[in-house]
Amino acid sequence: MTARRTQVAIIGSGPAGLLLGHLLKAEGIDCVLLERASRDHVQSRIRAGVLETVTTDLMHRLGLDERMNREAMVEDGFNLADGDQMVRIDIKALTGKTVVVYGQTELTRDLIAAAPQRELEIVFEAADLALHGVDSAHPKVTYTKDGVPATLECDFIAGCDGFHGPSRRAIPQHLAREYMHEYPFGxxxxxxxxxxxxxxxIYANGPRGFALASMRSPTRSRYYIQVPLTEKIEDWPEDRLWDELELRFNTISQHGVTRGPALEMSIAPLRSYVFETMHYGRLFLAGDAAHIVPPTGAKGLNLAASDVLYLSDALIAHYRRKDENALLGYCDRALARIWKSERFSWSLTKLMHSFPDQNAFERQMQVAEMDYLSRSPAMQTAIAENYVGLPV
Structure with a gap:
């Protein structure tokens, strides 16, 4: 068995764990990232692509923004459509801010590639991860690497290991404050x-249900449509999906749908989830380990970034000034932004989807809401403020 020590053990090498690791190392705080999956698997995961200022600002602060600055697409607005009616939300004119389209996959690759130069250690394929003594002064993480058991002792553990990771499960169930809403489609x-x-x-709704036309670059597109939870990927050959996308977007888009071979196809369920017990002893949760938002509104990665900003500030204050107040206030600070982002994603999901039990009255409420939105600068401003990201 091997044993060693660090100041902060970070579980998970998604964007939350990677950003936190880089921020701590930049301040001279020792940390190690432990990741169950392989590097290839982590770098191949297809995820979100719209970045708020909170996320791009962290990349600028770390000096890891060169490729993002060169390749990302800056977006001044986005569109909400109902049938053939489309409303453009001019986020730059309404808020003075923009969003950046840069795939989470690319962001993750940038952060991993910079790790050796920044002396940020990432242990990939760390199997059998388990947290111990998180409510004591001497927590530790055990794992197996290449068949050899290992122990990492630390001052703090940052659980950035997603919804299915072990960190959240290390918090006693009787202390958990948990909220969930499952949506009846994927x-x-x-x-x-x-x-x-x-x-x-374009976020679109209509008689055929919800659809989203988005992009990762000027030559790479990402499309989604709403499907029942009973659907399987085998039910959707590529031609069937392209046919459906043409029906949804060819009448309202500038260029029309261009077909091509799929690089990836998948069906993802939608849920809203908040685990308010983000702090227990020496364990702190961040990102998807503590909350999930439906992808409507592109908040998941950006909420992880704001969590990491707050948590890194708190840990830096602890090590630099022995200030414990920031650590104690981490949950309240993070949750204030989490719940507002949950509200926005929930409300946009309600507006832009066809629900299985939706009656004629509820459908007319969606139509009325879109009509009001098309005529109300105040409502457009509220949506734009939430879309670009509320203040941190």
């Missing part, structure tokens, strides 16, 4: 190397 997505059908994102 998103069927396709990624393809084809030009986008529109220069900005």
């Amino acid at each position: 998103w069927l997505g396709i990624l393809a190397d084809v030009p986008p059908c529109h220069d900005e994102l």
